[in-house]
Amino acid sequence: MKVILFCQNNYAFGILEPIKEVLEANNDDFIWFVKEHIYNDFPFKSDKHTTKVSVLKAYKSDVILVPGNEVPHYLRGLKTQIFHGLAGEKKGHFRIRHYFDLYLTQGPYFTNKFNELKEEHKNFDVIETGWPKLDIYGKDKNKYSNYKAELLKTYSAEKVILYAPTFSPKLTSGPHLINQIKNLANKHAEYVILLKFHPLMAQEWLDAYKILAENTPNIIFQEEKNIIKFLLIADILISDTSSVIYEFILLDKPVITFNSISEKINWENSTDYNALENLVKTNLEKDPFSKSRAYINNQFHPYNDGKSAERMVETVRSYITKHGVPEKRNLSFLRRLKIHSIFGKS
Known part of the structure; x- marks a missing residue:
């Protein structure tokens, strides 16, 4: 499985690190995408990484894991929202921006709300896994x-x-x-x-x-x-x-x-x-x-076993085995314009 660890802000590093460790243990191939403005903070420079979306396009990923709000629609891969926090009351947390194929939720409070939105929009799936950033609570408090x-x-x-x-x-x-x-x-x-x-x-x-x-x-x-x-x-x-x-x-x-x-x-x-x-x-x-x-x-977040990262990796692996790998995601004209303004055209 080929995975992109997608970072737009430096808080993403701590969220994605447990997933990186699972991917390494499974011998899965992965690449970090790091926006240029946070590159100096990036702690895993010995890993395969890039600041260029063109490299990601050539990489042809199976899965893109995103603890943020946007991802280029034209990249190959299961575009997966894994979230950057637990504050459901904040403006935008439950906003559906139509960039994601799959939402991996942290607990029932989030799962139930996104399942309601799934019934409304009918263009993404929702699976509860827990949140990898908190795996340390179960492993090494x-x-x-x-x-x-x-x-x-x-x-x-x-x-x-x-x-x-x-x-x-x-x-x-x-x-x-x-x-x-x-x-x-x-x-x-x-x-x-x-x-x-x-x-x-x-x-x-x-x-x-x-x-x-x-x-x-x-x-x-x-x-x-x-x-x-x-x-x-x-x-x-x-x-x-x-x-x-x-x-x-x-x-x-x-x-x-x-x-x-x-x-x-x-x-x-x-x-x-x-x-x-x-x-x-x-x-x-x-x-x-x-x-x-x-x-x-x-x-x-009812998970205290320290295995949310493992669940996320196995969930996306099972999902693409069953449903295949999306080549791209269809978006409205305005949504495409926004992605182009952030990441450039395909």
Whole structure:
């Protein structure tokens, strides 16, 4: 089986890495497609890879795995959406753009909604597999425990707090929490605060938080691209409307959000940015939402066996065995124009 691992943003690397490992174990052939603007961040340069769509066309793939919203319709291969997050309430998550033949969903909440859309549009299939980025939860949840111990020792701290807001200008808490994060760090030396921002965050806020970290001993601005390491070591997450909330809740740890637009909030959500300090204390000490987190685990990602990447690979293999490999995907004129504007003409 010939597979394209399709990356438009650098968060795709951590999502696709478990699949790469399965493909290698199976001796399947694969190539990475990496958009030029993220090439410097690409961590697998010893693997076969390209930044050119023309190379992909010549490659004649069987399957294209895409943790993003677009893929060239004219490429050969089963165009498969594997998603870049778990935030179903975000604008566009359930938008059908007609680029994909197959949607591999993370859990029943997503599967049920996409099956409803399948009945409406009748031009794609839906199969639930789990999400490969979270395979480490089932395989090696304690992978970074030594790193956490050293971090706490270095800063003479007791707890690790992770602040990971969304980038969306309408939803982000970034502009509203910078002073509260500063005060929290200054008043509580027992906390070490990690800042992990989305790669699309506005540059002015990236710069502002970097300056804050440079001037505050127990605040660390994290440049590492894959957030999983920090999810695993953090004791509590501060965010807003971001899919990282669900990734963290699946670790059964407390979350604080500000002005979240999620449909079913099973964690601490506040409209008062000035309440940050008290909310952190309450949730670390009492964890009042511990019982309500079960809904997220059951509906968003019920797989804890660490084998979602394996299921994805075997699912697409079985699918093309049964249905064949699409040579291209038919699109409307406007959709074709959009693909041409992003990736060039066929």
